[in-house]
Amino acid sequence: MYRYDDFDAAFVAQRNRQFRAQVERRIDGSxxxxxxxxxRLMNGLYLQLHAYMLRIAIPYGTLRSAQMRQLAHIADTWDKGYGHFTTRQNIQFNWPRLRDVPDILDALAEVEMHAVQTSGNTIRNVTADHFAGAAADEVADPRPVAELIRQWSTDHPEFQFLPRKFKIAVTGSSNDRAVTAAHDIGLRLVEREGEIGFQVLVGGGLGRTPMIGKVIAEFVPSEDLLAYLGAVVSVWNLLGRRDNKFKSRIKITVHEHGIEAIRDMVAARFAEIRPGFSGVDQERLAAITAQFAPPPFRTASTASFDAAYAEDPVFRAWADTNLFPHRAEGYAIAQISLKAHGATPGDATSAQMRVMADIAERFGHDELRISHEQNVVLPHVHKADLPEVHAILRAHGLATANIGLISDIIACPGLDYCALATARSIPVAQEIATRFDALKIEHEIGDLKIKISGCINACGHHHVGHIGILGLDRAGVENYQITLGGDHTETASLGERTGPGFAADEIVGAVETIVETYLAERASPGETFIETYRRVGMAPFKAALYPDTAKPAVGGASDAA
Structure with a gap:
């Protein structure tokens, strides 16, 4: 795991001192x-509906236990005792007082954390596969290159005032768990004739005009990556529109000019700047990579795991749902759901943060991950320890066995917090989760991704949900549109709108109708929702949702798509 060097520490300390002076000038009216x-946006501080909100970077989703404990301390000392983990692998505190923010930033610096470039028109926090360095299906650990990109992009003099925000995601597996196709740049580690390089996607993004990224380069060697990224961002920085923020993202630039023209311009710019890279970046990458060496995995019997699995149905359900195969024999990747039925998706109390930190320190090689699905991951846990880990999680409300199921819902803060929101997201997520928990059919339904956004900015990724829900304001009344068939993986697709929206008191019933239709239409119990949808299409779902309308109006992925 990456540790700050002297430059990192000095940079963050200087930035914090600078912002402290700016806060003092704001408070005194200067x-x-x-x-x-x-x-404030340069330092991750937003002004939300009710209070300031501080967004803290968790680069590529990786945390040490000491960092998680510090987040718990911040929650207790300067907020309301909890934090909200986001789809960008960040954490947000929703209630800090302005005068306390500099102290929070200094507390973060004590554990090598910061809030730099978590907002503003710059290159944001680089995200990655939350199973990086642990998954059995991985080509290579993407986190070293994610860290290299973070260092290169932080305070990059050319890229601090871009046309709009810019997001980069990287995955090391052919099974895309980093949503690379919905980012401005998506990087996929690939191997070609024994050489590791990157397939590069460009122009993905959600929001009011959702688009799936297009492949701009099939293979960029590792030593050329930073120069190629610089070429892409530089071309967009010149072409990107600044007259209309709704048309300023690189996805619009790619759409307006065409991928072939953009590819040619990037190639020309790459040829110009590539000679300036002397190899220092590769020396830096080698030093970074050394810090991501695998932990010292141990060899032990898995008899305790096998016994608990055979004898304890609660543990067995959790193991079947929340564990993922690890590359090391005897180990598993354990996912901690922050989606207990009826809870706010992505929220964790300070007490829960400390529990997760303790577990990581005792059983998980001192490492935690934040997933883009707003859950927490223990990437390296020996199976012999899992019964005890599960017992501790269960005692603290963290053992819900629902990863990937219908109640494992992604939801933005919505109108409960966000000044941009037009409808609530959290109550809808809570009601859906409690409804299907009461029905006791989550495991029968199987893999089904529901994603909810409270406005067209799509922070809840609704466009790529198997079932996507978008909350809108219709003449002062909350109205919820539904999309079906979205997918955030390597087979990425945007959802198709079902038709007219539903009132707040109708949306949960509409979701239940969709699920009932799926269960009736699926070819076998093993056919997932997305497989069924791709086989049968929208027609049966529309017929069930709008029984009194012969041919409901066909819409796109959203009103403004």
Whole structure:
């Protein structure tokens, strides 16, 4: 796991001192809110519906136990005792007082964390597969290159005032768990004739105009990656529109100019800047990679796991649902659901943070991950320890066996917190989860991704949900559109709108109708929702949702797509 060097520590300390002075000037009135806004956004501070919100970077989703404990301390000391983990592998605190934010940033620096570039028109926190370095299906660990990109992009002089925000995701597996196709740049580690390189996607993104990224390069060698990324961002920085923020993302630039033209411009720019890379980046990558060496895996009997699995149905259900194969013999990847039925998706209390930190320190080689699905991952746990780990999690409300099931819902904060939201997300997620928990059919339904956004900015990734829900304001009334058939994986697709939206008191019933239709239409108990949808199409679901309408209007992935 990456540790700060002297430069990192000095950079963060200087940045914090600078922002402390800016906060003091805002409080004493020397800076207006309009003048302060770009300064606070450079440091991850937003002004939300009710209070300031601080977004803290968790680069490529990786945390040490000491860092998780510090987040718990911050929650207790300067917030309301909890934090919210996001789809960008960040954590947000929703209630800090402005005067306390510099102290929070200093507390973060104590454990090598910060909030730099978690907002603003710059390259944001680089995200990665939350199973990186542990998954059995991985070509290579993507985190070293994610860290290299983070260092290269932080305070990059050319890329601090881009047309809009810019997001990069990287995966090391052919099974895409990093949603690379929905990012401005998606990087997929691939191997060609024994050489590791990257397939590069460009122009993905959700929001009011959702698009799936297009392959701009099938193979970029590792030593050329930073130069190629610089070429892509540089071309967009010149072409990207600044007259209309709704058309400023690189996906619009690619759409307007065409992928072939963009590819040619990037190639020309790459040829210009590539000679300037002297190999220092590869030396830096080698040093970074050394810090991501696998932990010292142990050899032990799995008899205790086997016994618990055979004898304890609660443990067995959790193991079947929340564990994922590990590359090391005798180990498993354990996923901790932050989606207990009726809870707010992605929220964790300070007490729960400390419990997860303790487990990671005792049983997980001192490592935790935050997933883009708003859950926490213990990437390296020996199976012999899993019965005890499960017992501790269960005692603290963290052992819900629902990873990948219908109640494992992604949801943005919505109108409960966000100043941009047009409808609530959290209550809808809670009601869906409790409804299907009461029905006791989650495991019968199987793999089904529900994603909910409270506005067209799509922070809940609804476009790529198997069932996507978008909350809108219709003449002062909350209305929820449904899309079906979205997919965030290597077979990425955007959902298709079912038709007219549903009122707040109708949306849970509509989801239940969709599930009932799926269960009736699936070819076998093993056929997943997305497989059934791709086989039968929208027609049976529309017929069930709109029984009084022969041919409901066909819509796109959203109103503004």
């Amino acid at each position: 800076l207006t809110e309009e003048e302060f806004k770009p300064l």
